[in-house]
Structure formats: C-alpha cells, structure tokens
Amino acid sequence: MKFKNIKIKQGQKVIINEYSGTIPTTGIISVVGPNGIGKTTLLKALAGLIPYEGVILDQATLTYLPQKNRFYDAIKVDEFLGLVPTNHPQAGWRKQVFKQLDIADLQGKNVNTLSGGQQQRVWLAFSLIQSKSILMLDEPLTYLDLKYQQRFLSLISTASQFCTIIQIVHDLNIANQYSDIVWLLTVKTLLAGTPTQVLTATNLNIVFATTVKIHRTSAGQRWFSV
Amino acid sequence: MSKKKGQYILSAIIILVVIVSLGIGRPTSTILWQLRMPRVIAAILIGAMLAWSALIFQTTLRANYLDGSMLGLANGSEFAVATSLVLLPNLAPYRVLLGAFFGILVVSILRYSVLSIFKQPLLLILVGLSLAMFFNAATTIITANNGFIGKSLSTITWIDVVSLFIIMLIGWLIWCWYSDKLTYYAIPSLQGKQLGFNESKVSFWLQIMAAMWLGAVTAIIGTVFFVGLVWVQIFTLTKALSLKERLGLTTLTGILLTVLADLLAHWVMAPDELPTNAVLLIISAPLLIWIMVRWRNEI
Numbered sequence: 001m002k003f004k005n006i007k008i009k010q011g012q013k014v015i016i017n018e019y020s021g022t023i024p025t026t027g028i029i030s031v032v033g034p035n036g037i038g039k040t041t042l043l044k045a046l047a048g049l050i051p052y053e054g055v056i057l058d059q060a061t062l063t064y065l066p067q068k069n070r071f072y073d074a075i076k077v078d079e080f081l082g083l084v085p086t087n088h089p090q091a092g093w094r095k096q097v098f099k100q101l102d103i104a105d106l107q108g109k110n111v112n113t114l115s116g117g118q119q120q121r122v123w124l125a126f127s128l129i130q131s132k133s134i135l136m137l138d139e140p141l142t143y144l145d146l147k148y149q150q151r152f153l154s155l156i157s158t159a160s161q162f163c164t165i166i167q168i169v170h171d172l173n174i175a176n177q178y179s180d181i182v183w184l185l186t187v188k189t190l191l192a193g194t195p196t197q198v199l200t201a202t203n204l205n206i207v208f209a210t211t212v213k214i215h216r217t218s219a220g221q222r223w224f225s226v
Numbered sequence: 227m228s229k230k231k232g233q234y235i236l237s238a239i240i241i242l243v244v245i246v247s248l249g250i251g252r253p254t255s256t257i258l259w260q261l262r263m264p265r266v267i268a269a270i271l272i273g274a275m276l277a278w279s280a281l282i283f284q285t286t287l288r289a290n291y292l293d294g295s296m297l298g299l300a301n302g303s304e305f306a307v308a309t310s311l312v313l314l315p316n317l318a319p320y321r322v323l324l325g326a327f328f329g330i331l332v333v334s335i336l337r338y339s340v341l342s343i344f345k346q347p348l349l350l351i352l353v354g355l356s357l358a359m360f361f362n363a364a365t366t367i368i369t370a371n372n373g374f375i376g377k378s379l380s381t382i383t384w385i386d387v388v389s390l391f392i393i394m395l396i397g398w399l400i401w402c403w404y405s406d407k408l409t410y411y412a413i414p415s416l417q418g419k420q421l422g423f424n425e426s427k428v429s430f431w432l433q434i435m436a437a438m439w440l441g442a443v444t445a446i447i448g449t450v451f452f453v454g455l456v457w458v459q460i461f462t463l464t465k466a467l468s469l470k471e472r473l474g475l476t477t478l479t480g481i482l483l484t485v486l487a488d489l490l491a492h493w494v495m496a497p498d499e500l501p502t503n504a505v506l507l508i509i510s511a512p513l514l515i516w517i518m519v520r521w522r523n524e525i
C-alpha cells in the first residue's frame with residue numbers, strides 16, 4: 001500500500017502536511033512522535049476513517065484498533081472474540097494469540113468486569129486474530145504489565161512475517177528494538193527509515209525538545225534515556 | 227436473585243394479576259369475552275412490545291437512556307393516526323395497523339434526518355424531545371373538538387387485538403432474522419464494520435420493527451413517555467446482564483406493569499375509566515426514582 005501527499009486539516013489547522021510513504025507487505029512499522037503531533041490522525045486517515053486530501057494506492061485490507069476502546073453491553077469475552085471469523089490463513093495463529101495473552105483465564109467473564117489491562121489483552125487478541133494485511137494498533141502497550149508487553153511484542157514479531165503491523169509507541173527502546181521501519185512524525189514531515197536511520201540523537205532532540213541520550217550495551221545495541 | 231428466579235416471580239405475579247383482571251366482580255360471559263379478554267390480551271402484547279421497542283432503540287443507537295417516545299416517534303405516529311381518524315373516521319377499527327404504518331414512516335424519516343445528523347446520545351435525546359413536544363401539542367390541537375378518544379384500553383376491540391397480534395408477528399419475524407447480530411452492538415461501530423458487519427442495514431430493519439410496534443401500541447394507549455426507558459434501566463444498572471439476558475426480564479416487567487395499570491385504570495374510579503397511559507406512568511415513575519436512588523448509591 002502507498003500513500004501520496006496526504007493532507008489533513010482539523011478546522012483551519014493543518015495537522016498532516018502532504019506526507020507520502022510506502023507500507024510493505026510484511027514487517028513492523030513503529031510510529032513515533034510527541035503528543036498531539038498527528039500520529040493517531042495519520043493512521044485514521046490511512047484506515048479511511050477520516051477525510052483527507054491526497055491519494056492512497058493499492059488499498060490493503062486492514063483493521064484499526066483505537067487508543068481507547070469501550071464496550072456498550074455486558075457481553076462475555078468468548079462471545080466478543082467469537083465475532084472474529086475463525087478463517088485465519090495461518091493455522092494455529094488464533095490459538096497462539098489466546099495462549100500468549102492468557103485469554104483462557106478470562107473466558108466466560110463479562111467484559112465490563114475486567115481490569116484495564118485485561119480489557120486491553122482482549123482487545124489486542126481481537127485485532128491480532130483478524131486476517132487482514134495490515135494491523136494498525138494505536139498505543140497497544142497501554143495498560144499492559146511487563147510480562148504482557150513482552151508477550152505482545154513477541155506476538156507481533158511473529159505476525160510481522162505474514163502481515164504488516166503499524167503501531168504507535170512512545171517507548172523509543174521498543175521502537176528501536178522491535179521495528180523494521182520507524183515513522184518519526186515532526187511538525188513538518190514524516191521521517192521514515194530503519195530505526196538506526198531515523199532514531200538519531202539530532203532528530204530526537206529536535207522532535208521531542210528534550211535531550212535524549214543514546215547509549216550502547218556491551219553487545220553493541222543502542223538504547224535511549226532522557 | 228438469579229435471572230431465572232426473577233423471571234419466575236414476575237411470571238407468577240403476571241398470572242395473578244391476569245386472573246384478578248378477568249375474574250374480579252364475577253363478570254357475565256359476554257363481558258368476559260367481549261370486554262375483559264381482549265383487554266388483558268392487548269395489555270400483555272402492549273407491555274411486551276413497548277419494552278422490546280425501547281431495548282431495540284437503545285441497542286441499535288448505542289444510547290442507554292433512550293426510548294421511542296424520547297425520539298418523538300410515539301408522538302409523531304400518534305399525531306398521524308389522530309389526523310387520519312379526524313379526516314377519515316371510518317378507519318377507526320384499523321387504528322392499530324395505521325399506527326404501525328405511521329411508526330414505520332416516522333422512523334424512516336428520522337433515519338434520514340435526525341438519526342443521521344445527531345449521533346451523540348445527548349443531542350439525540352434533546353432533539354427527540356423537541357419533536358415529541360411538537361407532535362404532542364399538534365395532536366392536542368387537532369383532536370381538541372373531535373371527541374377523539376384513544377389512550378385507554380377500555381376502547382379495545384377484537385379487531386385491535388388481532389391487528390396487534392399480526393404486527394407483533396411481523397416484528398417477531400424481523401427479530402428472528404437479525405437477533406443473532408445483536409452482539410455487534412456491544413462493540414464500537416468501527417470494529418463491527420471492520421469485521422464486515424452491515425450495521426446500517428441491520429439497524430434499519432430492527433428500528434423498523436421497533437417503530438412499527440411502538441406505533442401500533444401508541445394507536446391504542448397514546449404516547450407513554452419514558453416507560454420503555456425506565457423498564458430497561460431496572461436491569462441495565464447492574465451491568466452484569468447482557469442484552470439477551472435482560473430481554474426476558476424487561477419484557478416481563480413491561481407486561482406486568484401494563485396489565486396492572488389496566489386493572490387499576492378499570493377499578494380505581496369505577497365506573498369511570500382512567501387513561502391507561504397515565505396510570506402506566508404513575509406506577510412507573512416511582513420506579514424511576516428508585517433507580518435514581520440506586521444510582522446515587524452506586525456513584
């Protein structure tokens with residue numbers, strides 16, 4: 001899927017100014033940038049949920065999971081996940097997702113009685129098991145504890161072999177470690193490239209207006225701190 | 227108390243009220259068959275249809291504090307029925323069918339106007355209420371000098387009962403066709419759409435069904451404000467019961483209160499008949515206050 005000169009306005013204010021890019025058929029894209037810069041807005045436009053100027057070519061099937069999600073009725077977890085057809089081309093994928101996110105512990109429970117993190121696990125499972133070419137996840141790690149953050153990241157690493165994950169993240173270390181491509185949103189442009197190309201000290205200091213320090217582990221891997 | 231137990235208790239009380247309604251004062255068999263029987267059957271159908279229509283509007287609009295009366299639907303079709311009967315009094319025996327027809331007409335108009343413009347529940351309620359006020363006043367004006375009586379189950383005929391039954395059956399078929407899709411309304415519209423759920427089509431048919439029922443009921447007892455909303459809320463509060471689980475309880479509550487209202491309307495001021503819709507409101511209003519008290523305690 002490709003997009004060209006995507007422009008989005010909220011009222012008079014231009015939020016996304018003629019951004020272009022390409023979404024490959026596999027891999028993980030992490031979208032990074034300060035609060036209010038337009039990460040959510042960009043994904044919503046690419047998902048066709050809000051109006052935009054510009055063109056999208058080779059529209060792929062996709063699903064978008066917003067930052068905040070709610071239920072409107074007291075349904076059971078299994079009823080909810082049962083809404084997703086069980087025809088995923090990757091055999092065993094659904095089972096693997098449920099196992100990693102410990103959905104079995106939540107089966108039979110009313111979704112409204114789950115904690116924030118439990119609800120997030122259910123929503124992530126709901127999105128991950130859909131057979132779409134692109135999964136867009138807006139801040140998927142919110143509410144998750146360390147264990148489930150880890151498990152979620154390993155799940156998307158697996159999924160990235162047969163579809164594309166576009167996730168919005170605020171943790172630079174996760175963006176650096178788990179993505180094939182990083183989209184760094186600045187006030188003027190969309191910087192796209194590998195983590196090493198995009199997540200440089202110069203770029204980050206400008207974009208976040210904070211001094212971001214880059215260190216290296218003994219194995220030579222980069223990590224960030226402020 | 228479990229859901230099952232609640233349903234049994236409600237059913238038992240309904241049967242009791244029905245027996246009293248039919249048997250009180252030892253009626254002659256003509257009175258029993260020509261007057262009391264159609265009344266009780268109509269009350270049962272009306273209670274069930276009012277409750278279901280409210281549940282359907284709340285579900286399909288994802289707005290918990292709504293019913294058809296608050297969308298202006300009941301008043302709209304009541305106004306249309308009243309106008310038709312003033313112009314063509316010969317149609318009176320078919321008022322239920324007329325009401326159902328106008329219910330469908332009004333909801334179709336609403337879907338292409340109010341419902342597609344005002345998506346936020348609060349705006350929807352406010353706009354709906356202003357429509358209701360307008361049609362309420364219009365009905366009063368148009369019927370002022372025509373001796374138009376509706377509003378009471380005392381005027382019920384077997385034709386009304388049969389018509390109600392037909393309308394109920396048609397709605398029931400629509401319900402059966404779409405009821406397995408109701409789970410999609412528990413999740414945001416967007417997520418359903420991404421799974422390929424054709425929400426606007428399913429909502430259209432379910433709302434047609436609900437409006438048809440509400441229109442038919444309104445043609446007999448007039449607009450009954452808020453009752454659908456109140457009945458549904460009694461069981462929505464706990465958040466533990468899903469739509470399908472609440473359906474039975476809500477319907478039974480609706481039936482019980484309507485049968486009871488009819489009994490009271492007939493006997494409290496006998497031989498004068500009280501308007502059924504007013505009595506229904508009078509016994510439902512304390513319920514609303516009770517709900518408020520429970521809310522306050524929860525918050």
Ligand SMILES: Nc1ncnc2c1ncn2[C@@H]1O[C@H](COP(=O)(O)OP(=O)(O)OP(=O)(O)O)[C@@H](O)[C@H]1O
Pocket residue numbers: 010015033034035036037038039040041042067
């Ligand atoms: N419905 C709206 N009406 C007006 N302005 C909006 C609306 N939605 C978003 N905006 C504005 O658009 C800009 C981009 O918002 P967006 O939600 O895309 O930010 P974001 O990068 O996802 O931020 P965050 O990291 O806080 O989630 C913000 O300045 C916001 O105020």
Ligand SMILES: [Mg+2]
Pocket residue numbers: 039040041067138
């Ligand atoms: Mg955002």
